[in-house]
Amino acid sequence: MGIDGRIIEVPFSRPMVSISAREAVATALEKGAFAGQGAYSSVAEQKLSAMHDNKLVVLTNSGTTALIVALLSYQLEPGDKVLVPSFGFIALAQAVILAGGTPVFVDVNRSTGSISADSLDGCDFDGIRGLIVIHYGGFAADMDRIEKTASAKGWFIVEDAAHGLDGAHARGKLGTLGAIGILSFDHQKNVQCGEGGALILNDMDHLERVRSIVRLGTNSHDLANKPFPTYDWVSSGLKGYPPDYVAALLEAQLEKTAQIQSGRAAQYENYLEGLAPWAEARTVLIPVAPTFAVGPSWHIFWLTFQRHDLADSFINWMQQAGIECKKHYSSLAGLTNGKAYESMPTTASDHLASCLVRLPLGPHLTPKKLNHVVSNAVAWKGVMT
Numbered sequence: 328m329g330i331d332g333r334i335i336e337v338p339f340s341r342p343m344v345s346i347s348a349r350e351a352v353a354t355a356l357e358k359g360a361f362a363g364q365g366a367y368s369s370v371a372e373q374k375l376s377a378m379h380d381n382k383l384v385v386l387t388n389s390g391t392t393a394l395i396v397a398l399l400s401y402q403l404e405p406g407d408k409v410l411v412p413s414f415g416f417i418a419l420a421q422a423v424i425l426a427g428g429t430p431v432f433v434d435v436n437r438s439t440g441s442i443s444a445d446s447l448d449g450c451d452f453d454g455i456r457g458l459i460v461i462h463y464g465g466f467a468a469d470m471d472r473i474e475k476t477a478s479a480k481g482w483f484i485v486e487d488a489a490h491g492l493d494g495a496h497a498r499g500k501l502g503t504l505g506a507i508g509i510l511s512f513d514h515q516k517n518v519q520c521g522e523g524g525a526l527i528l529n530d531m532d533h534l535e536r537v538r539s540i541v542r543l544g545t546n547s548h549d550l551a552n553k554p555f556p557t558y559d560w561v562s563s564g565l566k567g568y569p570p571d572y573v574a575a576l577l578e579a580q581l582e583k584t585a586q587i588q589s590g591r592a593a594q595y596e597n598y599l600e601g602l603a604p605w606a607e608a609r610t611v612l613i614p615v616a617p618t619f620a621v622g623p624s625w626h627i628f629w630l631t632f633q634r635h636d637l638a639d640s641f642i643n644w645m646q647q648a649g650i651e652c653k654k655h656y657s658s659l660a661g662l663t664n665g666k667a668y669e670s671m672p673t674t675a676s677d678h679l680a681s682c683l684v685r686l687p688l689g690p691h692l693t694p695k696k697l698n699h700v701v702s703n704a705v706a707w708k709g710v711m712t
Contacts, residue, residue, distance in 0.1 A: 336649030390511025465624030495622030
């Protein structure tokens with residue numbers, strides 16, 4: 328039931344836990360796997376590594392923690408600036424600040440929702456050290472252009488693939504294209520464990536720093552085979568790893584990745600088939616994969632309306648039918664704290680923040696419920712202009 332008392336027949340998303348995942352957690356709890364960085368964490372990291380071209384993977388307790396750790400690894404100093412897409416989760420800006428840097432907001436591509444290469448090309452603020460790239464919705468961002476600009480200007484790239492598990496760019500898996508990539512496994516992700524994340528390390532210069540940072544800045548990762556282990560304090564850090572029973576849940580869920588992705592891909596194609604003619608007639612934009620996005624992760628299916636009142640009308644219409652649709656990010660540059668930081672023009676970010684609507688997607692969406700969503704969407708009459 329929604330907050331206004333209406334019955335929600337088709338929720339936006341719903342965490343799904345397989346029988347094998349429930350059994351894995353029960354077994355882990357019976358074994359007392361409450362501490363972090365145990366055997367279950369090691370297996371989950373190995374599994375994620377195999378999914379990402381055998382890159383080194385370090386589990387964290389959230390995607391936000393992974394971002395903070397990635398940025399701490401770059402040892403930002405006062406005055407160092409990091410470019411952040413304005414249409415993005417607030418964790419992006421918070422991670423920069425908590426890592427000691429200053430966020431600067433840039434715009435996104437209105438069609439894809441990912442960071443705009445044009446906005447980066449026009450960015451001439453002093454003190455920029457790097458940028459965070461989001462692969463919005465699980466479609467690859469334009470990494471060739473982004474990397475060309477970053478390389479010319481000496482910027483590092485942290486690749487936020489929180490939407491992108493199992494997605495790919497023409498050059499490789501999402502999360503493996505920058506020096507450091509991050510993943511998220513929160514309750515709305517394709518594969519989830521409630522809260523969880525991971526770092527993918529493509530540059531081994533960061534390995535020791537990352538291992539220390541997630542262990543409260545200690546060298547405890549080097550002490551496993553020491554006869555009388557005592558740790559040293561070697562860097563800044565935080566307690567960034569999940570308990571091992573959560574890793575057990577994640578590892579079991581990862582076993583279902585192919586099945587999960589196949590189901591989401593089929594739902595996505597059904598949305599495209601059912602909504603494309605209606606969307607064209609209504610001048611509503613639907614996702615179009617760029618040519619370099621060779622492997623979508625099927626994380627979000629969205630509609631972009633021409634005006635915010637149309638988006639609001641559509642959400643209300645669907646809610647009347649018991650269907651939960653949602654907007655997504657705010658435009659960070661326009662929020663109360665965001666206004667304190669420098670920014671490029673964020674026209675596309677502002678538009679998507681008010682006009683983009685996400686449709687239900689996931690294992691809870693049966694064919695009957697999907698047809699219910701499509702039939703009600705195409706029956707929407709809009710609002711008076």
